Amino acid sequence: MSQVLLDIENITVKFGGVTALNNVMMQVKNNEIAALIGPNGAGKTTVFNIITGYYQPNEGNFKLDGQTLLGKKPHQIARSGLARTFQNIRLFGDMTALENVQTAADGLNKSGLVGSLFGVTRSRKDEKQSKETAHELLDFIGLDHRAGQLARNLPYGDQRRLEIARALALKPKVLLLDEPAAGFNPQEKNDLGALIRKIRDKGNSVLLIEHDMSLVMDVSDRVMVLDFGNKIADGTPKEVQNDQRVIDAYLGVVENDS
Amino acid sequence: MDFSVLTSEFVSLTFDGIVVGAIYALVALGYTLVYGVLRLINFAHSEIFMIGTMTCYGVTLLLNIAADTDPLSPQVFIIVFTLIIVTAAVASGLAAVTLEFVAYRRLRVMRASRLSSLISAIGASFFLTELFRLLTDSKNIAFPRLIDKEPVLVISSAYITLDKILVLLGASVLFIVLNRLINHTKLGLGIRAVSQDENTAVLMGVNVNRVVSMTFLVGGVLAGAGSAFYMAFYETTKANVGFLVGVSAFTAAVLGGIGNVKGALVGSFALGLIQQYSSAVLGYNWRDVVTFIILVLVLLVKPTGLLGEALQRARV
Amino acid sequence: MKLLSFNLRDKFGDWWDSSSLLQRTIFRVVLIGIFFALPLINNPIIDTPETSFESVLFYPLIMFAIMAVGLNVVVGKSGILDLGYVAFFAIGAYTQAMFGIYTDLSFWIVLLLGMGFAMIAGVILGIPALRLRGDYLAIITLGFGEIVRIVAVNTEAIGGASGLSDIPPPPNINFLEFSVQETRSYYWLSLVLFLVLILGIVRLGNRKPGRAWEAIREDEDVASFMGVATFKYKLWAFVIGGAIGGMAGVIYASQVLSIQPELFTLNLSIMILACVVFGGMGNIWGVIFGAVLLGYLPEKLRFLSDIRILIFGLLMVVMMNIRPNGLIPRKKREKISEKLK
Numbered sequence: 001m002s003q004v005l006l007d008i009e010n011i012t013v014k015f016g017g018v019t020a021l022n023n024v025m026m027q028v029k030n031n032e033i034a035a036l037i038g039p040n041g042a043g044k045t046t047v048f049n050i051i052t053g054y055y056q057p058n059e060g061n062f063k064l065d066g067q068t069l070l071g072k073k074p075h076q077i078a079r080s081g082l083a084r085t086f087q088n089i090r091l092f093g094d095m096t097a098l099e100n101v102q103t104a105a106d107g108l109n110k111s112g113l114v115g116s117l118f119g120v121t122r123s124r125k126d127e128k129q130s131k132e133t134a135h136e137l138l139d140f141i142g143l144d145h146r147a148g149q150l151a152r153n154l155p156y157g158d159q160r161r162l163e164i165a166r167a168l169a170l171k172p173k174v175l176l177l178d179e180p181a182a183g184f185n186p187q188e189k190n191d192l193g194a195l196i197r198k199i200r201d202k203g204n205s206v207l208l209i210e211h212d213m214s215l216v217m218d219v220s221d222r223v224m225v226l227d228f229g230n231k232i233a234d235g236t237p238k239e240v241q242n243d244q245r246v247i248d249a250y251l252g253v254v255e256n257d258s
Numbered sequence: 259m260d261f262s263v264l265t266s267e268f269v270s271l272t273f274d275g276i277v278v279g280a281i282y283a284l285v286a287l288g289y290t291l292v293y294g295v296l297r298l299i300n301f302a303h304s305e306i307f308m309i310g311t312m313t314c315y316g317v318t319l320l321l322n323i324a325a326d327t328d329p330l331s332p333q334v335f336i337i338v339f340t341l342i343i344v345t346a347a348v349a350s351g352l353a354a355v356t357l358e359f360v361a362y363r364r365l366r367v368m369r370a371s372r373l374s375s376l377i378s379a380i381g382a383s384f385f386l387t388e389l390f391r392l393l394t395d396s397k398n399i400a401f402p403r404l405i406d407k408e409p410v411l412v413i414s415s416a417y418i419t420l421d422k423i424l425v426l427l428g429a430s431v432l433f434i435v436l437n438r439l440i441n442h443t444k445l446g447l448g449i450r451a452v453s454q455d456e457n458t459a460v461l462m463g464v465n466v467n468r469v470v471s472m473t474f475l476v477g478g479v480l481a482g483a484g485s486a487f488y489m490a491f492y493e494t495t496k497a498n499v500g501f502l503v504g505v506s507a508f509t510a511a512v513l514g515g516i517g518n519v520k521g522a523l524v525g526s527f528a529l530g531l532i533q534q535y536s537s538a539v540l541g542y543n544w545r546d547v548v549t550f551i552i553l554v555l556v557l558l559v560k561p562t563g564l565l566g567e568a569l570q571r572a573r574v
Numbered sequence: 575m576k577l578l579s580f581n582l583r584d585k586f587g588d589w590w591d592s593s594s595l596l597q598r599t600i601f602r603v604v605l606i607g608i609f610f611a612l613p614l615i616n617n618p619i620i621d622t623p624e625t626s627f628e629s630v631l632f633y634p635l636i637m638f639a640i641m642a643v644g645l646n647v648v649v650g651k652s653g654i655l656d657l658g659y660v661a662f663f664a665i666g667a668y669t670q671a672m673f674g675i676y677t678d679l680s681f682w683i684v685l686l687l688g689m690g691f692a693m694i695a696g697v698i699l700g701i702p703a704l705r706l707r708g709d710y711l712a713i714i715t716l717g718f719g720e721i722v723r724i725v726a727v728n729t730e731a732i733g734g735a736s737g738l739s740d741i742p743p744p745p746n747i748n749f750l751e752f753s754v755q756e757t758r759s760y761y762w763l764s765l766v767l768f769l770v771l772i773l774g775i776v777r778l779g780n781r782k783p784g785r786a787w788e789a790i791r792e793d794e795d796v797a798s799f800m801g802v803a804t805f806k807y808k809l810w811a812f813v814i815g816g817a818i819g820g821m822a823g824v825i826y827a828s829q830v831l832s833i834q835p836e837l838f839t840l841n842l843s844i845m846i847l848a849c850v851v852f853g854g855m856g857n858i859w860g861v862i863f864g865a866v867l868l869g870y871l872p873e874k875l876r877f878l879s880d881i882r883i884l885i886f887g888l889l890m891v892v893m894m895n896i897r898p899n900g901l902i903p904r905k906k907r908e909k910i911s912e913k914l915k
Binding site for chain 2: 702713841851881884890
């Protein structure tokens with residue numbers, strides 16, 4: 001049964017004189033991989049910044065699983081089920097891979113400082129739990145053998161995957177991936193596609209921003225197109241590929257070589 | 259709290275406030291220019307100013323003008339003072355360029371964290387202060403009275419003396435020169451470009467290292483000139499003079515909007531006036547607390563300052 | 575020098591990892607024993623000219639160490655540059671002075687009060703200031719430190735410029751006598767509190783708060799995207815750092831017996847900062863090492879003492895340019911053996 005998880009309603013964002021997003025509406029349903037594409041500067045990352053609470057929109061609202069998230073702080077939104085990765089990898093470089101994921105996993109428990117200090121039972125349980133969750137996620141993503149390595153010493157591909165594992169630790173209802181395939185070779189892109197599908201099959205929806213068209217068309221259930229802050233298309237990959245407006249604005253003729 | 263002083267001495271306080279503000283402005287410009295270009299608070303800029311004051315004193319030593327000699331005749335004064343201000347400006351300018359090269363350049367090239375740059379700046383500031391404290395044996399340095407300070411003009415309660423006129427005239431000239439530099443020269447263009455967007459400036463062919471060095475040089479020269487006016491007006495200095503003058507100048511820069519050249523001027527005059535008025539009402543020894551409180555308040559309430567630029571947020 | 579400290583750290587780390595609980599316990603006991611025994615050792619090699627070694631152990635050594643650990647939570651672990659740390663030290667000292675002179679409250683209660691007031695100050699300063707970032711925050715903390723000092727100078731009620739004297743020492747505990755000549759008792763008292771402190775801080779560091787603080791230091795925005803309540807944790811870091819500074823202040827005042835505002839200058843804040851920076855930002859053992867080194871050497875090498883601040887300043891510039899992570903960086907040794915069983 002399909003239900004709307006992430007509901008973005010009429011979001012308008014203006015930075016000074018520039019309208020970054022103009023009355024944008026979009027939705028992500030459960031068990032769905034949706035993609036957000038468009039030329040550079042179209043406003044894609046701005047969408048992520050708005051729904052994760054980094055900026056406030058000038059107008060509009062957004063909800064996750066019926067709960068209004070507008071006005072909430074980033075860490076509250078993260079705990080409510082929206083977690084993201086970043087265009088330029090932003091890991092906690094001087095912390096180990098395990099600690100990176102564990103920090104996010106910590107976000108879900110309510111243990112506080114005093115509890116941690118005095119070693120109360122709940123605190124110790126939470127500690128054990130977050131560590132296990134972190135190991136499981138690292139294992140899921142194929143990085144458990146590097147758990148003790150510092151994040152900044154990991155190879156590029158592993159860093160990108162670690163970011164995904166970290167975001168997954170928040171048990172997001174919708175996982176937001178910002179150009180996860182940047183810098184990957186075709187093989188790595190295939191693996192990434194498989195990973196994204198695995199994530200969807202495990203129960204998380206995915207909203208991804210990506211420039212690599214073959215990956216997008218291959219993996220997405222639905223594609224939404226932004227151009228200069230306006231949504232100009234929203235449909236299956238096939239529909240979008242053939243949409244004249246999209247071709248004019250962005251795609252040109254798409255080579256489908258899968 | 260004595261408000262009657264405020265009313266009876268209003269003109270005098272206002273005039274003095276503007277004079278002091280002019281001196282602060284010359285130092286504040288250094289903070290604001292460097293911040294604009296590097297987004298770094300040059301903690302050691304106060305010591306660049308202090309070095310200027312010490313240089314002024316050094317020149318009087320070389321010229322054999324002792325602290326208790328009679329004021330000079332106008333013609334001699336002009337020559338002597340020109341010598342002093344030029345030497346101080348050069349000394350401070352060179353000190354500033356050296357400071358950038360030794361304490362900041364490597365960190366900028368390595369793209370080190372802001373924390374590292376700040377700590378390096380603080381270390382440099384402390385090193386220089388201590389160095390001069392040891393050199394001066396922690397003593398106050400007395401500067402000779404080079405010019406007669408009998409009031410030339412008296413307006414209401416204000417005693418307008420030659421040294422104050424000198425400060426106002428000299429500072430005005432420097433502001434005009436700076437304005438030309440920033441707005442009508444290639445260097446000024448480079449400074450404005452790097453302040454706006456360093457990456458794009460590099461792509462447009464701007465030599466950022468050179469712009470940064472020159473910015474420090476300009477800031478240093480202005481501070482050096484300011485130090486000469488300071489010495490003419492206050493006639494004393496010590497190793498840690500940089501700290502208090504620096505705090506005032508920095509507060510002025512923040513008050514006006516750090517990174518904003520016009521803001522540095524507005525903030526400096528505003529602070530000069532506030533300091534004079536509050537000293538009259540609260541007593542002189544609360545002046546520094548007032549300055550700190552203003553600094554803290556501005557940072558808390560309106561960190562962008564009166565004319566400020568928008569505080570940059572990291573793009574995510 | 576660089577290779578040496580890295581090798582030592584790694585060799586020690588390897589040994590530690592492979593050693594049993596018994597071995598580790600013995601190591602700890604021996605180490606602690608040595609530190610307790612220090613005031614009793616009368617050896618010209620470690621003796622300091624001019625001031626007695628015993629008194630140096632108390633101030634600056636253990637006092638610096640305590641404060642460095644406190645400041646480390648703020649600056650080293652969380653990345654919040656605090657330039658006014660001396661204010662907390664001053665608040666603790668003045669609390670001991672005022673309550674000690676004018677009331678009959680027991681030393682231990684005053685100790686808690688001192689820490690409490692410092693924590694309150696941390697909250698008052700932190701709530702507005704921690705909304706800002708980097709440089710602006712640093713400036714505000716500096717302003718705060720200076721305001722505290724200038725207010726102290728100008729407020730006759732707490733002694734004004736001449737300060738307060740006849741501060742009572744702590745009450746004798748069993749055989750431990752606290753008197754001006756016997757600084758060793760103060761040292762031992764501080765050492766005990768210091769060990770308790772370390773236990774607490776290390777524990778916090780290994781758990782959720784420690785990770786939250788480090789994440790904030792690494793990338794504050796991303797930390798909040800990952801569910802870390804950044805403001806709350808920054809405030810906690812500030813408050814904990816303040817409490818520790820306050821604790822040091824109370825003990826210090828009870829030893830020097832008279833305090834003046836000039837004792838609590840920006841210089842002292844910078845010296846503690848230098849310990850944190852020098853030893854290894856974020857690494858508690860490095861920071862302690864830094865405090866010991868920077869406290870002991872200027873006393874041992876008397877000619878250094880006069881130019882102590884000169885050296886601190888130079889050190890900070892050099893350290894940041896060459897080894898921004900300090901002598902014994904917090905860089906964790908990679909534990910390749912971490913795996914889910």
